[in-house]
Amino acid sequence: MKKASAIxxxxxxxVPAFAQSGxxxxxxxxxxxxxxxxxxxxxxxxxxxEINAAGGILGRQLELxxxxxxxxxxxxAAAIEKLVTVDNVDVLMGGMASGxxxxxxxxxxxxxxxxxxxxxxxxxxxxxxxxDANWYFHLHPWDYNQGASYAQGWDEIQKxxxxxxxxxLFLAYEEGAFGKSSFDQTKILxxxxxxxxxxxxxxxxxxxxGGDYGSMLETAxxxxxxxxxxxxxxxxxxxxxEQAKAMKFNPGVYLGAPPGWPIGFQNSKLANNVMLYGMxxxxxxxxxxxxxxxxxxxxAKYKAEPATYFAPLSYSAVYVYADAVKLAGTTETNxxxxxxxxxxxxxxxxxxxxxxxxxxxKHQGIKxxxxxxxxxxxxEVIWPFESATAKxxxxxxxxx
Amino acid sequence: MKLKTSYLSAxxxxxxxxxxxxxxxxxxxxxxxxxxxxxALAISWDMLLxxxxxxxxxxxxxxxxxxxxxIAVMRGGMDPxxxxxxxxxxxxxxxxxxxxxxxxLRAMYFSITTLALMEIFxxxxxxxHDFSGGPEGIVLSAPIFGGNSTALYWLCLAGLFxxxxxxWYFEKSKMHLALTAIRNDETSARSNGVDxxxxxxxxxxxxxxxxxxxxxxxxxSYGFTTPETAFDANFTLLPLAMALLGGIHSTIGPMAGAVLxxxxxxxxxxxxxxGHLMVYGIIIILVILFMPQGLVGLARRxxxxxxxxxxxxxxxxx
Numbered sequence: 232m233k234k235a236s237a238i239x240x241x242x243x244x245x246v247p248a249f250a251q252s253g254x255x256x257x258x259x260x261x262x263x264x265x266x267x268x269x270x271x272x273x274x275x276x277x278x279x280x281e282i283n284a285a286g287g288i289l290g291r292q293l294e295l296x297x298x299x300x301x302x303x304x305x306x307x308a309a310a311i312e313k314l315v316t317v318d319n320v321d322v323l324m325g326g327m328a329s330g331x332x333x334x335x336x337x338x339x340x341x342x343x344x345x346x347x348x349x350x351x352x353x354x355x356x357x358x359x360x361x362x363d364a365n366w367y368f369h370l371h372p373w374d375y376n377q378g379a380s381y382a383q384g385w386d387e388i389q390k391x392x393x394x395x396x397x398x399x400l401f402l403a404y405e406e407g408a409f410g411k412s413s414f415d416q417t418k419i420l421x422x423x424x425x426x427x428x429x430x431x432x433x434x435x436x437x438x439x440x441g442g443d444y445g446s447m448l449e450t451a452x453x454x455x456x457x458x459x460x461x462x463x464x465x466x467x468x469x470x471x472x473e474q475a476k477a478m479k480f481n482p483g484v485y486l487g488a489p490p491g492w493p494i495g496f497q498n499s500k501l502a503n504n505v506m507l508y509g510m511x512x513x514x515x516x517x518x519x520x521x522x523x524x525x526x527x528x529x530x531a532k533y534k535a536e537p538a539t540y541f542a543p544l545s546y547s548a549v550y551v552y553a554d555a556v557k558l559a560g561t562t563e564t565n566x567x568x569x570x571x572x573x574x575x576x577x578x579x580x581x582x583x584x585x586x587x588x589x590x591x592x593k594h595q596g597i598k599x600x601x602x603x604x605x606x607x608x609x610x611e612v613i614w615p616f617e618s619a620t621a622k623x624x625x626x627x628x629x630x631x
Numbered sequence: 632m633k634l635k636t637s638y639l640s641a642x643x644x645x646x647x648x649x650x651x652x653x654x655x656x657x658x659x660x661x662x663x664x665x666x667x668x669x670x671a672l673a674i675s676w677d678m679l680l681x682x683x684x685x686x687x688x689x690x691x692x693x694x695x696x697x698x699x700x701x702i703a704v705m706r707g708g709m710d711p712x713x714x715x716x717x718x719x720x721x722x723x724x725x726x727x728x729x730x731x732x733x734x735x736l737r738a739m740y741f742s743i744t745t746l747a748l749m750e751i752f753x754x755x756x757x758x759x760h761d762f763s764g765g766p767e768g769i770v771l772s773a774p775i776f777g778g779n780s781t782a783l784y785w786l787c788l789a790g791l792f793x794x795x796x797x798x799w800y801f802e803k804s805k806m807h808l809a810l811t812a813i814r815n816d817e818t819s820a821r822s823n824g825v826d827x828x829x830x831x832x833x834x835x836x837x838x839x840x841x842x843x844x845x846x847x848x849x850x851x852s853y854g855f856t857t858p859e860t861a862f863d864a865n866f867t868l869l870p871l872a873m874a875l876l877g878g879i880h881s882t883i884g885p886m887a888g889a890v891l892x893x894x895x896x897x898x899x900x901x902x903x904x905x906g907h908l909m910v911y912g913i914i915i916i917l918v919i920l921f922m923p924q925g926l927v928g929l930a931r932r933x934x935x936x937x938x939x940x941x942x943x944x945x946x947x948x949x
């Protein structure tokens with residue numbers, strides 16, 4: 232009897248050790264039919280492969296399980312259920328659209344797994360998470376973070392380059408949640424104290440069956456903006472430029488803020504000197520060794536260039552988690568959360584990722600975006616100046 | 632005897648489906664909810680189709696139900712469960728009012744009008760910022776039943792059972808005769824005393840109630856809605872494809888199509904993460920090209936074929 236008890240006791244003690252053996256499983260959900268999700272998941276796999284090639288973490292290999300969320304809330308929620316209950320992942324990662332994140336949040340709350348989110352910029356997601364979601368680590372800036380950083384960026388650019396004068400700003404926004412919240416934030420942050428005059432108009436994105444920007448561009452042209460900004464998707468980039476050219480619409484700054492740009496956009500003659508908001512560009516390789524390592528690894532592995540900042544962001548998510556597990560010495564949730572709170576990761580985005588409180592959640596990673604410009608086929612960083620790779624070309628050239 | 636067997640089979644299947652949560656985890660239950668939602672929509676679409684009217688407005692009424700339920704909870708403080716009943720009734724009332732205008736139309740004019748209505752509902756929700764939350768939609772404080780997988784599954788299943796029950800009634804009552812007569816020849820149906828407008832209105836209102844109810848169950852299960860998610864064209868296109876795959880003008884056809892396409896979609900996604908939608912699309916095209924009568928039609932043809940060969944074999948033995 233005593234012997235049996237001893238065996239049982241040994242077995243019971245060995246259970247936690249057994250539970251901590253095998254691969255460390257990362258569950259990723261991205262929209263794989265979209266460039267952001269496709270390249271984001273590929274970059275996450277690249278990071279997993281790099282870490283495994285270097286011996287893994289705590290002597291264990293990483294394993295990435297990716298499920299397509301199809302940009303649909305119900306599919307995204309089902310993916311979370313599968314990753315947690317069937318695949319028994321240690322951490323959840325990924326995401327792009329806020330609408331999908333809103334559908335996933337009830338399942339995430341139910342399981343309380345660590346989530347390292349690479350997308351979901353809408354403040355509605357933060358409100359749905361609430362202050363108690365200490366397991367949620369949000370790498371992507373919130374919409375209000377982005378708006379604030381752009382306002383700061385344009386203030387600083389005008390100070391440094393007095394030739395650039397921006398007073399009137401027009402925002403063309405896709406009619407969905409992403410575009411509308413961008414417009415609302417821009418109105419609030421740029422309109423503060425009457426520094427800028429802001430107007431805008433919605434359009435139906437080509438990604439959602441639209442693609443005719445005529446009336447919106449007409450309104451913009453009549454407004455005579457110094458800065459024309461559009462918030463839509465990659466599918467809108469070229470057709471909108473074509474139509475702007477056809478209508479001879481020539482703002483001082485022509486700026487786009489899609490989550491990803493179409494592959495080969497730089498090959499269009501219209502692309503030169505278009506400005507953009509983003510977090511990363513291959514030109515950052517010139518000033519960041521981490522960026523160069525990521526870029527070279529991605530091109531070598533996939534024979535394609537990363538075309539969206541979601542690639543280095545998702546790559547970073549894997550490293551942030553791996554570093555935390557290494558620091559914690561375990562995959563146990565509370566220990567890893569504590570280790571994640573101490574994160575200081577020199578990311579390929581050209582900045583060090585740490586987690587600080589946002590308006591509601593406790594763990595916000597990146598809080599600012601960059602202002603870039605397509606110059607001779609390359610995305611150059613214009614602002615912040617410490618990451619700048621080129622000076623701005625201003626004004627946007629007249630159409631020929 | 633045959634009828635008794637089919638009732639018994641239906642009762643056994645229903646019992647098994649009700650008991651699913653006892654042996655299935657949260658993920659299969661979630662997938663089942665999605666399949667059941669599309670199944671109910673496919674059946675409801677088919678119910679109206681039995682009159683010859685092709686509606687492209689499923690997503691419109693589904694979205695309307697979603698918003699009616701969400702707004703009733705958010706603005707009216709209504710109990711989430713009651714809000715589902717309210718949303719179903721609201722969709723029914725809207726369909727009743729609209730029916731007077733659009734049920735005079737036939738063929739593609741009716742189809743295009745229902746498609747336009749879907750878009751109008753979406754645009755209205757987009758622009759009523761203060762009331763509907765605009766493009767950013769509505770986030771509820773929590774999903775119904777605290778997001779409990781089993782309860783959500785049973786809620787969706789209840790919606791599906793109601794749909795199947797009503798569809799079965801449509802098949803077995805004089806509704807079936809009336810709708811079939813209208814589909815075959817309106818003039819002859821009218822001359823035989825069928826009140827065409829009344830029957831079309833009843834079918835349109837009832838199918839709209841089902842679509843509104845399923846929309847309300849969807850929003851209450853996920854706890855949020857936006858115009859893009861509620862009025863997603865997939866809520867029109869997928870039920871249509873499912874009904875065509877399974878076989879139209881019956882209850883069993885859309886059910887079979889929904890199970891097959893719903894499960895295939897999820898399975899393909901797990902097996903071919905980067906190309907599943909393309910394969911899925913090809914499957915739908917091939918099925919519609921080569922099996923225009925759907926799975927049920929194919930099964931019936933095969934059964935008839937085996938009956939005939941059985942009879943021939945019997946005759947030669949004699």
